Amino acid sequence: MTEALIAELAKIVSLRVISRTSAMRYKDRQNSLPEIAAELGADVIVEGSVLRADDRIRITVELIEAASDSHLWAESYERDLRDILRLQSEVARAIASQIQVKLTLEDKVRLNSGRQVNPEAYDLYLRARFHWHKRTEEELRKGIGHFRHAVERDQGCAEAYSGLADSYIILNVRGYASPKETNENAMMAARRALEIDDKLAEAHASLARALMNNWEWSSSESEFQRAIELNPGYAETHHGYSHFLIAMGRVGESLVESKRALLSAPLDIMMGEHLAWHYLMARELDAAIDMSHKMLELDPDGMLAHYHLGIAYEAKSMYSEAIAEFQTTVRLSNVLPEPLVSLAHCYAMTGETAKALAILDQLVVMSGQRYVSPVYMSVITSGLGNRGQALAWLKKAYDERSAMLVYLRVEPRFDPLRSDSRFHDLLRRMNFPP
Numbered sequence: 001m002t003e004a005l006i007a008e009l010a011k012i013v014s015l016r017v018i019s020r021t022s023a024m025r026y027k028d029r030q031n032s033l034p035e036i037a038a039e040l041g042a043d044v045i046v047e048g049s050v051l052r053a054d055d056r057i058r059i060t061v062e063l064i065e066a067a068s069d070s071h072l073w074a075e076s077y078e079r080d081l082r083d084i085l086r087l088q089s090e091v092a093r094a095i096a097s098q099i100q101v102k103l104t105l106e107d108k109v110r111l112n113s114g115r116q117v118n119p120e121a122y123d124l125y126l127r128a129r130f131h132w133h134k135r136t137e138e139e140l141r142k143g144i145g146h147f148r149h150a151v152e153r154d155q156g157c158a159e160a161y162s163g164l165a166d167s168y169i170i171l172n173v174r175g176y177a178s179p180k181e182t183n184e185n186a187m188m189a190a191r192r193a194l195e196i197d198d199k200l201a202e203a204h205a206s207l208a209r210a211l212m213n214n215w216e217w218s219s220s221e222s223e224f225q226r227a228i229e230l231n232p233g234y235a236e237t238h239h240g241y242s243h244f245l246i247a248m249g250r251v252g253e254s255l256v257e258s259k260r261a262l263l264s265a266p267l268d269i270m271m272g273e274h275l276a277w278h279y280l281m282a283r284e285l286d287a288a289i290d291m292s293h294k295m296l297e298l299d300p301d302g303m304l305a306h307y308h309l310g311i312a313y314e315a316k317s318m319y320s321e322a323i324a325e326f327q328t329t330v331r332l333s334n335v336l337p338e339p340l341v342s343l344a345h346c347y348a349m350t351g352e353t354a355k356a357l358a359i360l361d362q363l364v365v366m367s368g369q370r371y372v373s374p375v376y377m378s379v380i381t382s383g384l385g386n387r388g389q390a391l392a393w394l395k396k397a398y399d400e401r402s403a404m405l406v407y408l409r410v411e412p413r414f415d416p417l418r419s420d421s422r423f424h425d426l427l428r429r430m431n432f433p434p
Contacts, residue, residue, distance in 0.1 A: 001050045001059065003129065004084075008092035009046075010233025010264070011110035011201075014101055018042055019235050019265035021133065025298075037066030040266055044072070044099055055081045055119055061091055063098055073098040081119040109199075110230060121154030128163055135270070137176040140167050158200050161193035165206035166236075172213060172403040175338055178371040179213075179401045186210040201231030209240050212247070213403040215430050220244060235264040239274055247406045248433065251282045269295050273304040280311055281410045288312045303332040303339075310342060315412060319350045337363055341376040345413060348383030356384055373397060375404040379413050390414075391422050398426055405430065 003020040010017045018040050026036050033045050048061040057079060063072040075094060079087045089111045096103055103111070128146030131139040144167045150160035168186035171177040187210045193203035208223035224241040227234065238261035245254035258275045265271040272295045279288035289312045295305040310325030326343035333339050344359035360380050363372050378393035394417075397405050408414060409432060417423040 001048075001088075003126070004088050005046070005048075005091060007231075007234070008088045008111065009095065011231050012092070012096055012101060012107050013104065013232050015096070015233065016263065017233050019268055019271075021270070022265045022267035025267050033064055033069050034066055042066055046095060052081070057081050057084065057087070059087065059091065061095070063095060081122075082116040084117055084119070084122060085115055115156070115197075117157065118154035121150045121157050121160065124150035124153065125157060125160045125163065128160065128167075132163060132167055132170075135170055135174070137171065137174075140171055140176065143167050156196055158193040158196035158203055161189045161196065162200060162203040162206045165189035165193065165203075165210060169206070169209045169213065169403075175336075175371065175373045175376070175404065179403065181371075183210070183213060183401060183403075187214065199230060201227045201234050201237065204230060205234065205237040205240055208237075208244070212240075212244050212406060214401065215406070217244075217248070217431065217433055233264055235261045235268070235271060238264070239271060242274065242278060243406075246278060246281045246410060249409055254278055255282070267298065269299055269302055269304070272298075273302070273308060276305070276308045280308060280315075280412075281407065283315075283412060285312045285315050301332055303329055306332065307339060307342065310346070314342075314346050314349065319346060322346050323350075337366060337372050337376055341379050344380045345383040348380065348385075353384065356380060373402050373404055374400065375402055382414060382416055385416070387417060387420060390417055391420065391426075394423075394426055398429065 002023070006017055006020050006023070009015055022040060031039075037043070037045055043066055045064040045066050046061065047064060048059060051058045058076065059078075060074070060076045062074040064070065065072055077087055077091060092111055093103070096107075124146045128143040128150065131143035131146065134140075144164060147160045147164040147167065150157050151164070154160070165186045168177075168182040168189065172179055172182035172186070186206070190203060190207035190210050193200060194207060197203065204223045204227035208220050208227060211220035211223060221244060224237060224244060227237040228241070231237065238257045242254045242257035242261065245251075245257060255278060258278045262268070262271045262275055272291060276288045276291035276295065279285070279291060288308055292305040292308045292312070295302050299305070306325045307329040310322045310329060313319070313322035313325060323343065323346050326339055326346055329339035330343060340359050340363060344356045347353075347359070348356040360377065363376060363380075366372055374393040374396040378390045378397065381393060382390035394405070394408075408427060408430070414423070
């Protein structure tokens with residue numbers, strides 16, 4: 001319910017609504033409401049409770065002025081669980097009214113959720129999103145199971161189809177699964193979501209990422225822009241659009257979208273680390289280091305923060321510091337391929353060829369047990385100075401339609417290949433715009 005109400009409120013253009021991920025960091029903390037509001041930059045706090053009995057649901061909502069910790073308004077609602085979407089929209093409109101936000105015609109259209117839901121399917125959908133937010137391979141696959149069960153029980157649940165697409169997309173971009181398993185499934189699920197509800201911003205964002213991974217650049221950008229138009233407060237859209245823009249080399253625009261995502265989710269480590277990644281791709285190394293250190297203050301064992309520090313240190317020729325960060329990342333990741341690749345690349349750059357080759361052999365063995373992207377092999381062989389092998393691995397990734405190739409124009413570790421005509425031919429065949 002928390003996530004659903006946040007999603008409804010975020011549809012109102014004139015409101016900035018803090019994401020669930022950031023808000024829930026305070027769940028077990030004893031901070032006062034004024035302290036929480038000050039840390040999040042919020043003027044008003046929404047508190048509430050949910051009580052479910054069979055197929056009835058009762059929601060109590062309170063509005064509290066953050067600075068004074070004073071109650072502004074409270075109301076209770078009781079509905080049949082099948083009307084949960086209508087209830088969420090009704091509560092969002094009531095909150096907007098109480099804080100004197102004037103709804104535009106577009107806001108009213110966005111908040112017009114009239115569809116009834118299958119309670120069991122909707123519950124499965126929310127459970128699936130819980131797993132999706134964790135973004136590990138194990139949790140993503142749990143989420144896929146819940147999303148599939150949701151659409152089995154309610155074939156009109158567009159949100160579940162969108163979530164299914166998002167899960168396959170993350171499996172792909174994080175190298176957990178092959179493009180063969182993920183690309184077509186993501187595209188089909190996103191398109192099915194839009195067949196059911198073409199006003200669902202999340203579904204447009206899902207399709208945008210799927211099209212991006214399929215190198216359909218113009219269509220992808222149109223879908224990102226449509227998703228933002230439908231729900232300007234959805235942080236995941238700004239996050240995904242930032243990825244698209246950096247892949248296109250439009251660094252300034254990407255930074256704007258990265259910061260918009262972080263504005264809605266100021267304590268979301270994923271959004272903070274995305275900004276650090278943006279700085280790496282933009283070659284602003286000190287900014288990337290500063291952002292990663294900020295994320296480590298929130299989570300000292302944050303795998304992505306250590307990983308991005310390693311990449312930044314290597315780019316600054318701080319090799320011993322980089323190796324230490326990569327070794328930490330390998331340990332925290334339980335030996336995933338990507339941290340091993342970066343450790344091997346760093347060994348290659350420091351002349352420790354035997355160590356780099358040993359990791360390359362390890363990854364070849366690992367590829368017999370799980371998917372290992374050819375892009376990873378290309379990174380290592382490029383670091384070793386073997387241009388022919390690096391380009392051959394990129395060709396294999398091209399044949400697979402690997403999602404990781406979308407950053408080929410900007411990834412600094414491929415700089416040694418940029419003078420080769422075969423590299424430029426690969427970019428041309430991927431239909432990158434000029």
